[in-house]
Amino acid sequence: MQQTHKTLGEFIIENQSAFKYTSGELSRLINSIRLAAKVVNHEVNKAGLVDILGAAGDTNIQGEDQQKLDVYANKLFIQTLTNRNIVCGIASEEEDSFISINSQDEQHQNKYIVLIDPLDGSSNIDVNVSVGTIFSVYRRVTPLGTAVTLEDFLQKGSQQVAAGYVIYGTSTMLVYTTGCGVNGFTLNPAIGSFYLSHPNMQFPETGKIYSVNEGNYIHFPQGIKNYIKYCQMEEGDRPYTSRYIGSLVSDFHRNMIKGGIYLYPKSSKAGSGKLRLLYECNPMAFLAEQANGKASDGFTRILDIEPTELHQRVPFICGSRKMVEKAEEFMLKYS
Numbered sequence: 001m002q003q004t005h006k007t008l009g010e011f012i013i014e015n016q017s018a019f020k021y022t023s024g025e026l027s028r029l030i031n032s033i034r035l036a037a038k039v040v041n042h043e044v045n046k047a048g049l050v051d052i053l054g055a056a057g058d059t060n061i062q063g064e065d066q067q068k069l070d071v072y073a074n075k076l077f078i079q080t081l082t083n084r085n086i087v088c089g090i091a092s093e094e095e096d097s098f099i100s101i102n103s104q105d106e107q108h109q110n111k112y113i114v115l116i117d118p119l120d121g122s123s124n125i126d127v128n129v130s131v132g133t134i135f136s137v138y139r140r141v142t143p144l145g146t147a148v149t150l151e152d153f154l155q156k157g158s159q160q161v162a163a164g165y166v167i168y169g170t171s172t173m174l175v176y177t178t179g180c181g182v183n184g185f186t187l188n189p190a191i192g193s194f195y196l197s198h199p200n201m202q203f204p205e206t207g208k209i210y211s212v213n214e215g216n217y218i219h220f221p222q223g224i225k226n227y228i229k230y231c232q233m234e235e236g237d238r239p240y241t242s243r244y245i246g247s248l249v250s251d252f253h254r255n256m257i258k259g260g261i262y263l264y265p266k267s268s269k270a271g272s273g274k275l276r277l278l279y280e281c282n283p284m285a286f287l288a289e290q291a292n293g294k295a296s297d298g299f300t301r302i303l304d305i306e307p308t309e310l311h312q313r314v315p316f317i318c319g320s321r322k323m324v325e326k327a328e329e330f331m332l333k334y335s
């Protein structure tokens with residue numbers, strides 16, 4: 001990475017005023033995510049994976065077998081955000097309930113909460129395929145200096161002040177928004193700095209890639225079945241290419257660069273879909289909209305959904321605006 005690219009730190013300082021929400025505290029929060037991501041990246045890539053690969057032998061509240069790396073990443077992000085005394089609460093895919101971080105000392109009246117999927121794409125961990133981390137940041141709604149409550153976490157996605165992901169792939173990137181566009185930073189592992197490599201990332205208005213687990217096809221609503229057939233027809237700009245990595249972060253990242261649509265619909269197997277609203281769909285939807293893309297459950301804008309519980313799942317359709325609108329047309333017409 002030539003030195004010409006500015007570092008994440010330089011970018012934040014330069015854009016302090018420009019960002020809609022960036023405050024010094026929020027910048028320190030993003031920097032904490034960056035620090036933790038570097039350590040997780042090291043573990044994901046280091047030779048000594050034997051000690052943190054494989055199943056941890058537990059299951060999380062979702063009933064999913066926890067991989068050691070899920071547990072390791074979860075502990076690391078929670079520790080980093082707690083020790084740097086930047087947030088007043090954390091909710092994680094790997095924790096049954098939210099964690100209240102009470103710092104009673106006066107000067108630390110932290111106002112931000114973080115919801116996190118510490119390791120996204122868990123099924124890829126043992127097979128050396130890219131995985132990610134997803135985070136979502138809100139201002140608390142209950143009084144400063146008190147213990148956070150569930151109300152602080154059950155906010156609509158439209159209330160987010162920041163959201164982003166880390167992708168541990170052929171290179172490691174931090175991609176985030178604070179409400180004024182999406183910027184991507186690539187880690188130069190030789191010196192441990194993230195450099196602005198993808199300024200102002202935008203979804204192409206349309207694309208030729210659709211990402212869905214077609215193994216669930218027979219369980220999909222009729223509208224989704226018909227949309228998938230539409231993608232495969234020899235007509236107009238189609239057939240599209242099917243690309244599905246099995247890691248939301250990786251499929252989203254590729255589609256944002258090349259143009260495409262990601263679908264995880266509800267099905268007779270997964271009644272509300274698989275992805276969690278608060279720490280997967282909302283942050284990815286915020287990023288999508290900030291990059292001129294779109295995200296819905298097939299009918300409702302993801303960022304407008306009123307959350308009812310911490311780990312609730314919703315159907316998720318996200319990507320290039322025209323492709324999402326076409327899928328919504330099929331959902332409206334056939335479901």
Ligand SMILES: O=P(O)(O)OC[C@H]1O[C@](O)(COP(=O)(O)O)[C@@H](O)[C@@H]1O
Pocket residue numbers: 064093117119120121122123213246247248249274
């Ligand atoms: O294997 P499936 O059912 O297609 O699900 C794949 C999806 O599940 C996920 O792995 C869910 O995320 P977690 O790995 O964090 O549980 C997404 O990253 C991915 O898009």
Ligand SMILES: [Mg+2]
Pocket residue numbers: 117119120121248280
């Ligand atoms: Mg996930």
Ligand SMILES: [Mg+2]
Pocket residue numbers: 070093117118119120121122
């Ligand atoms: Mg996960």
